[in-house]
Amino acid sequence: MPRRSRWMHLVAGVVAGVTLGVFLKLCLRTSSRTSIQACPEAAKVYIEPDPLAIIGLSPEETIENSNKTLVFVGVMTAEQYLDSRARAVFETWAQDLPGKIAFFSSEVSRAPGLPLVPLRFVDDSYPPQKKSFLMLLYMYEKYGDKFEWFMRADDDVYVRGDKLGEFLRSVDSRKPQFIGQAGRGTTAERDALALEYNENFCMGGPGVLISRETLRRVAPHVKYCLKHLYTTHEDVELGRCVAKFAGVSCTWSYDMQTILHHNGSGAAAYTGTLKRREVHRAITLHPVKDHRQMYRLHTYFKNLRIQELRERSLDLHRDIASSVHELGVEPNKVEDYVLPGGVPLFPDKIGEDGYLGNNKILGAPIDFNRYKADEVEDIVPFDFISKSIYSTSHSNPKRRIEAPLKEALDDVIREVMEIINAPSRQRGRVIEFNELLYGYTRLQPLHGVDHVLDLLLKYKRYRGRKMTAAVRRHAYLQQSFTSTEIRELPIGEPPPAEDPAILEKIEGIVKDYEDFDESDQQQASFLDFGKLNVRGAFESGLLKIHNNLPKVLQWNGEEYEYPLYDRRINFIMPLSGRQETFGRFMKNYKDVVLKSDEAVSLIIVLYLDSKNPLDYVNTQSLVTYYKDMYGKDIRIIQMGSTTFSRGAALTEGLKACEDDDLIFFIDVDMMFNHISLRRIRINTVKYTQVYFPIVFSEFNPDVVNGDDYNKFKDEVLVTNDDIGKFVEEEEEEPKSERELANLKYSEEINDDNGYFRQYGFGILSIYKCDFMRVGGFDLNIKGWGLEDVQLFETLIKSNLTVYRTADDSLVHKFHSVDCDKNLEKSQFLMCLGTKASTYGSDKHMTYYMLNHPEVLWPQGEETVNEEEKADQGEGENKKDGKEKGAS
Known part of the structure; x- marks a missing residue:
């Protein structure tokens, strides 16, 4: 019994201690939602933050001496949207306002880093009538004499600050103004809104603008309006209150539908193309339901x-x-x-x-003769545009209008129509674009683009005598190039907050902000661990980490250092058979990497080719030879007789690398030099940018050098072999080994030798951690191609910048392409396209077709009629004749 009694006392003591601890915890939290009333009165004291400090306005700033006091925007939001919609608003259009902004939410809301006003005795219930009226009252009491205009906005509206400022400066704020998109409700609910025949309300979604005088008249009566609500519609009741106490109604103006634009598409609004007239003309855009679209709009x-x-x-x-x-x-x-x-x-x-x-x-004037050619060859001709495009400088004289040109023409026409319709309101007419009948266009590399467009328009006059008529006009347009600007991006930006490796290193970081009425110690208690914003803690403590880093790892500051040119590049190369081609690659690798101090490692993912089994052993022997000779890092990952898959091979090679390693996916047909390595290091930025070089792909050498593809039959090409004796030889400075290697492994870039493979995405430079974050390759794809295209599309949709440029230092050597008919249809068509593209240039094909007209006009087999077939003897004779004709 004594032992049992001691155990019972121990358990009772633990239970009592935990109960007391929880009770004290709840009492000490002034912002807790608990309904326990036994806490000390001192713990219930609410210390309201300084209203001016919330929005970042100093007491000395007034309407007369500050350019940040034109408008105050109050954004109604809810606790659940503070870290999404509200933060997106604050980080985008709020930064361009000609005024200040604050977010109004329930009294328990907290959002460090945002100018948040938690309204007392207000929750996030819907409809937000109480929140809306008390927000106006707060605006008047705290900022009524600080701003000319006040705006009520939702957290799903985008506001163009520059256009808002231009519009508000044209209206007198000393008069009672109530500006918005006027509404009277739908037919079904019009009676329920209890509006008189001459009453309306401003629709809350696209935003409502209230002058200082209107707010002065309405704010003192907010509590009265709250007690006399007729409906559950917050914007309707606000309009009723303004009409009663300010004596003004919402603006009856058709232009408000354009200026304060509401898109009826719901969640799909503004997710498509933004190159639209209504988007360009609007001051506010509503609704933006997905907060990520807010950044796209911005x-x-x-x-x-x-x-x-x-x-x-x-x-x-x-x-x-x-x-x-x-x-x-x-x-x-x-x-x-x-x-x-x-x-x-x-x-x-x-x-x-x-x-x-x-x-x-x-400063060249706007003139079609800005550029004057010195030679006939330098003349830039116009291309003719109709349903197709006709060019004298293109190998295909008539072709369909390419997508980039079509989009450019659409942009030009849209701008022209905006210029034409700019004074339409004063003139009482509008002109609409109907059709492009024809046009001319040319690109001058020095100055810009010239257009001559024949436009079919529709003229509509809506003031005075109304009329509609078709109008045809010629537009002479020039798009001038501006100066080139260079912006340097620091290499080695800080990693994103969600990176797991970084989150592991920031444990123990203390937030450097003070919440309204909670101390840091209270917020960091074990009972609130699930509510901690780790990303916010990381961002606030990031500067502290940075200041303690060695200089070589710091990513900004005056003494910026980063070992750019010493980064190690890890080549990963899938290989199956092709021993001869691999030998050529290793000679290239030897001259550029093994003989120099380049920080490059090579990882070969080796498959056994059943058609050439000896290549497997010979490849290993060659690698062993180079490793013994130079002692550099060359590794082989043996895949044996596994079915070849490029995506699986590259993924397997990545397993041999660390997360912070710089990776370069390369093929055995590639030729590179020191310039290639430099570009890989410069153009690949961890956590920020990946590099997809557009490589130069060689044509078939037999075609490039073949007579059938370069001249007409019986044509004699005369070349002057003695031309060198007329040129004085100059002594050249001896070249270094690096320069000699660059020359040796480079190719003359012209249209006859090859082409830049714009559709190729197999050559990629990326950090392993970035590759893993986007999910890597789709390993379900087997056989030739497609896995790199899907990876490219995935990277485009990620938050990484995809950098593409023509890289003349990377040359894809020609090899014949064999397309397996057992491939998936999409892969097989891609393979055929690649095979055709690498055969030769348009010029080569033209010569071949003209030299072999039978290819264009093949002689058909002689037909045999049914009556002659009935005669057996004649049939045999015809058969012989047919075979002779076919041969």
């Missing part, structure tokens, strides 16, 4: 803004060129011209950070 509008600024810079260059021409300054002396007072017109010269570009080119 990027698109930023690109439009960049385009606009570039066009303005061209106008300034043209003004400068016109002015100095009137002053009699020669074009070659413009860049060195000095203004009165000793101020240089262009202070920064070429090669300096502030260089503004070549004014002689950028």
Whole structure:
């Protein structure tokens, strides 16, 4: 009994201790949702944060002295959307506002890093009537004298800050204004809304703009409006309250449907193409249900803004060129011209950070004769556009309009129509595009693109005497190139927060922010472990980690260092048979890597080719020879008689690499040099960018050098072998081994020798950790091709940048392609396409067809009629004649 009593006392003590601990925990948490009332009164004190500090506005800033006080935007959100929609809004369009923004949510909401106002006694229930009215009251009490305009917005609306500022500055905020997209409800619910015949409301989704005077009149009566609600529609009740106490209704204007745009597609809104008239004209876009689309919209509008600024810079260059021409300054002396007072017109010269570009080119007037050819061969002809495109400079004179040109024409026509319709409101008419009848286009590499378009338009006049008529107009257009800008990207950006290897290293990091009424110690207690935002903790503590890193690992700062050219590249090469080709590759590898100090490792994934079994042994012997000779890192992964699969082979080779290794997928037919290695290291950025080089693919040497493919029959080509005696020989400086290797393993790049394989995606440079994060290859694909195409599409959809460029240092040597008819249809067609592309150029095929007309017009077999077949003797004679004719 004594022993049992001691055990019972021990268990009772543990239970009592845990119970007391939980009780104290709940009492000390002032923001807890528990309903226990036995906590000390001191623990219930709510310390409201400084309203100006929340939005980042100083007390000295007023309407008169600040450009950030035009508009205050209150975004209604909920606790569940703080880390998605609300954060996306704050990181995109909120940064471009001509004012400030705050997010309004329930009283228990917390979002470190966001300007959040948790409204007291408000929850996230729907409809959010109480939240909406109390938000307006908070705006008036805290910011009523700080801003000219106030905007009520949802967390699924995108706002174009530049256009919003331009619009609001054109309206008098001292008068009562209530601006939005007016509505009266659907026919079915119109009676339920209890609106008079002349009453309306501003639809809340696309946003509602309220002047300071309107807010001053309405805010004191918010509580009255809350007590006298007729419906559950928050925007309807707001409109009723504004009409009652401010004496204004929502703007009755058709333009509001364009300015504050609502897309009725629901979740699919703005997920397609953004090159649409309504998107370009809108100030707000609603709804953006997927917060990731918010970043896409923001990027698109930023690109439009960049385009606009570039066009303005061209106008300034043209003004400068016109002015100095009137002053009699020669074009070659413009860049060195000095203004009165000793101020240089262009202070920064070429090669300096502030260089503004070549004014002689950028300042050229808008004229189709800007470029004047010195030789007949330099003339740039126009291409004719109709249903097809006709070119004198293309090997196929008539062809379908390619997708890039079609998209470019659509962009040009859309811009032209926007320019034409800009004053349509004042003139009471609108002109719509109907059809492109025909046109001319040409690309001048120095200046830009010229267009001559014959447009069929539809003229509509809606003011005065209404009419509709078809109109045909010619448009002469020029798209001028702007100056080239170079932006350096740091190599070695910090890894993404979700990387598991990084998350393991940040345990114990303490957040560097203070929440409204909770200390860091309270938030980090064991009872709240499931609610910790690890990513937020990581981001806030990232700077602390960075400051303690060695210089060689730091990714920014003035003393930036990164071992760019010393990175080790891991070549992974699948191989099955092809001993002779492998020997050629190893000679290339020996001259570029083994004889130098290049940090490159080679991993060969070797399969047994049943047709050439000796190649398996010979390949291993050759690798052993080079390893013994140079002592460099060459590894073989033996796959034996396993069915060959390129994706599986590369995946198997990756297992021999570390997560931080730089990987380069290469084929045995590739030729490379030192320049190739340098580009691989520069263009591949961990966590940020992968490199898909567009390699130069050789044509069939028999075709390139064959007479049938390069001249007409009986044509004699005269070459002057003595031309060298007329050229004075110059002494050349001796070349280094590196330069000699680059020359040896390079190819003359022209249209006769080969082509850049734009559709090839097999050659790839990527870090292993990035490869694993996107899921790697689809190992269900067997046989030739397709696995690299699917990987490319996966990378395009990821958050990694896919960098593609023509790399003339990577040459794919010609080899015949055998397409297995047992392949899947898509793979077989791709294989046939590759086989045809590598045969020869268009010029080679043209010569061959003209030299062999029987290929174009084959002689058909002689037909035999049924009556002659009835005669057996005649049939035999006809059969003999048929065979002779066919031969």
